[in-house]
Amino acid sequence: MTTKEKITNITINQDGLQLLQHPALPVVRIVEFLFLSGPFEDIESLLGELVEPIETNTATYEDPAGILKNYLTTLKELESLKKESDSISPKQIILDENLNKLEQFTATSLWVTQQILTMELERINSFLCGPCNCILCCVGPDSDGEKSSGAEKQQHFFEIPLTEAETDLFDLPIISTEESIVTHANADFTLQCDGKPFYETGSAIYKWQNGWSMILPRGEVCSHLEKSKGACRIYPERPTVCRRPQIFPYALEKTPEHDRKIDGNSIPAYVNRGKILAVWDCPYVRELKDEIALYAETCGLEPVFMENKG
Numbered sequence: 001m002t003t004k005e006k007i008t009n010i011t012i013n014q015d016g017l018q019l020l021q022h023p024a025l026p027v028v029r030i031v032e033f034l035f036l037s038g039p040f041e042d043i044e045s046l047l048g049e050l051v052e053p054i055e056t057n058t059a060t061y062e063d064p065a066g067i068l069k070n071y072l073t074t075l076k077e078l079e080s081l082k083k084e085s086d087s088i089s090p091k092q093i094i095l096d097e098n099l100n101k102l103e104q105f106t107a108t109s110l111w112v113t114q115q116i117l118t119m120e121l122e123r124i125n126s127f128l129c130g131p132c133n134c135i136l137c138c139v140g141p142d143s144d145g146e147k148s149s150g151a152e153k154q155q156h157f158f159e160i161p162l163t164e165a166e167t168d169l170f171d172l173p174i175i176s177t178e179e180s181i182v183t184h185a186n187a188d189f190t191l192q193c194d195g196k197p198f199y200e201t202g203s204a205i206y207k208w209q210n211g212w213s214m215i216l217p218r219g220e221v222c223s224h225l226e227k228s229k230g231a232c233r234i235y236p237e238r239p240t241v242c243r244r245p246q247i248f249p250y251a252l253e254k255t256p257e258h259d260r261k262i263d264g265n266s267i268p269a270y271v272n273r274g275k276i277l278a279v280w281d282c283p284y285v286r287e288l289k290d291e292i293a294l295y296a297e298t299c300g301l302e303p304v305f306m307e308n309k310g
Contacts, residue, residue, distance in 0.1 A: 010283045016127025020291050025299040026056045027064045043075045058298050074115040093269040117249030128284045138225040140216035157199035159185045160214040166239040167205050176207035184208045246282035250275040275302045
């Protein structure tokens with residue numbers, strides 16, 4: 001059984017805390033340097049030589065090769081840096097915050113960073129979320145009966161991003177119109193449906209300019225939530241976003257409006273943001289604020305804490 005420690009009024013899973021205190025990225029940075037400066041032909045041969053523990057300023061990694069083997073496919077992206085750049089067909093475009101294309105080494109390193117953070121934080125969040133018995137991510141504003149202070153601050157809906165394939169998981173109306181696909185849920189101009197703001201027409205799934213999402217209006221809950229148990233009826237098949245509450249990798253932001261055509265192919269664009277986002281509404285984020293900030297800083301990123309619900 002997993003060891004757990006009680007901190008104030010919630011339970012912190014020690015496997016999740018251990019991962020939070022031992023981020024993979026510091027070891028990845030060492031591997032990047034060794035691979036590019038050494039005689040290694042591939043990442044596997046380098047990992048084969050990582051037989052000693054690695055100690056950083058914040059943690060000791062007893063089995064660095066074992067940790068990095070979890071991310072081998074992503075780490076192999078670094079091998080492109082030892083190839084002739086003219087022979088490489090880009091899979092993505094990485095831009096700086098001024099929308100200038102970044103050179104290959106920085107772009108590849110950022111891409112590896114985002115992918116590893118995504119996988120690692122999915123594991124961390126999965127460990128930390130369960131013991132909290134929290135349904136925050138599954139309900140619309142005020143679904144728990146608590147009211148926001150001040151009507152002007154009241155939030156009208158909660159948005160849950162989905163992939164197109166995940167829309168089939170929900171038996172809800174699908175809204176994809178000429179009006180919806182040229183705007184987004186939080187646009188200044190509110191989408192109208194049947195003469196009312198879209199969030200006043202009940203829970204539904206919308207196709208927006210930036211993709212699909214489920215809208216939970218005030219007082220409504222996800223159709224798959226067993227509220228009395230705080231449990232999800234489709235937990236093994238739950239959407240990707242539900243696997244990644246409430247600490248998010250934001251080293252890169254996908255920006256479809258900056259996608260480029262290369263040799264007739266549409267290449268997705270990402271902008272360097274250099275951040276870790278943590279949702280302040282979440283009980284384990286509040287408990288582990290210092291640990292999350294140190295995790296981000298150890299990864300060379302800026303920690304940003306924000307509220308998701310008003």
